[in-house]
Amino acid sequence: MAPTVIPFGPQHPVLPEPLHLQITVVDEVVSEVLPKLGFVHRGLENLVLKRDIHQMVQVVERVCGICSCIHAHTYCMAIEELMDVQVPPRADYLRIIWGELHRMHSHLLWLGLLADAFGFESLFMQCWKIREKVMDIQEATSGNRVIVSVNVVGGVRRELTPEQCTWILETLEEVEKELLEIKQVFIDDFSVQKRTRGVGILSREEAYESGAVGPTLRGSGVAQDVRQSGYGAYSELDFEPVTEPDGDSYSRAKVRFREVLQSIDLVRQGISRLPQGESRVKVKGWPEGEAISRTEQPRGELMYYIKADGSKHLERMRIRTPTFANIPGMLKMLPGVDLANVPVAVLSIDPCISCTER
């Protein structure tokens, strides 16, 4: 049969955000894919010319709602490096507690979307039901469900009381229990495996070569996680990168599922070791020079490059988000996939288009 070109997106039931793929199929098997972006490009990087370094914290939080906290954390790390600001140890811990809560709710959101993509509606609802408990923690501790807005240059502007810490631990116990109840379905169920095993295979070499990051990379067996670099309080916490060897959509789902459990453990460690004292230092003056900071977002490595000239506005801010790095990997994994499985394979990198386009 002659090749047929099929437009996938920008509006597609499986995509929460607009992404266009021009897919060439032969006998309903993908042979080539071309991406087209730009549907939600907002030029947020350029706002550094109009907003001062403190206002920019709120701007970078809006690069992506789902991982807003980690965007702000990464940006603040870069500014703090330039201004030689030592963040109080308590702020380091609070930042990672909120960051890991973000990872949990992001992964649970994605697990639900994946279940929805392969038509398992009740599993989708179970995942989102569990996620609500995490959202409740974020709302109770920060005043907002998604954009928690806790980070500032110099620390955090919210506190966790001992009572809140106890309540968070109790709630996470419920989250863990409910998650383990659906684990059997997500990991062992025949229909889940039927729709995800062997779909969108990305070998270890292809994943590394294409610059993939996060669960997309670790789902291909590469044990790399920026948290290992020990930024913030991670150097004092015990964890190992979660990896799965097979490189298919099932592997990537398993990595994310296990990472939710890992995040619960990291929050427990963070709360048990939470130091007393200040959680914010006063920052005076304006930054000068260049800085690069990296963190691990739910979708993988996030990088900020910042250039400042000593004025209140930055000269340049460049954001490399994880989905941007995972798109070449996605383009590699799609050829050979049945057209009917394309939505699952595309979703398996957890694409965040507002992050990608900024």
Place this chain on the structure above:
Amino acid sequence: MIERIKRSELKNRVWEMKNMGYRLVTMSSVDTGEDIEYIYHFDKDLNMVNFAISVPHGESPESISEIYGSALLVENEIQDHFGVSFTGLALDFKGSFFLEDEVQKAPFCAMSIKRQESNAEGNE
């Protein structure tokens, strides 16, 4: 932290990184007024290597997409944002990767974009 290298050294340095097993993290670009600076960020085992070249406005930087295929996305993004044209770009969206065809100004640069006619099939 960011090493400034000569433009003529770029390809050799990038090949070196590739042969040593470094991953291309991304590229950044900065309009410094006279030049556009292109910064190349690499990583291996969480150790970053960064180097930069400067290219005067109006001149075309060389693409590294033949060495690192994943560079084509970021190079196309830079073309959109800075109104430049990379030579040897493996897949060239000619300034309309993010932006629509009717856009006449590069958002990050005072220069205007001059659209080029496509000379390769399928690259329009």
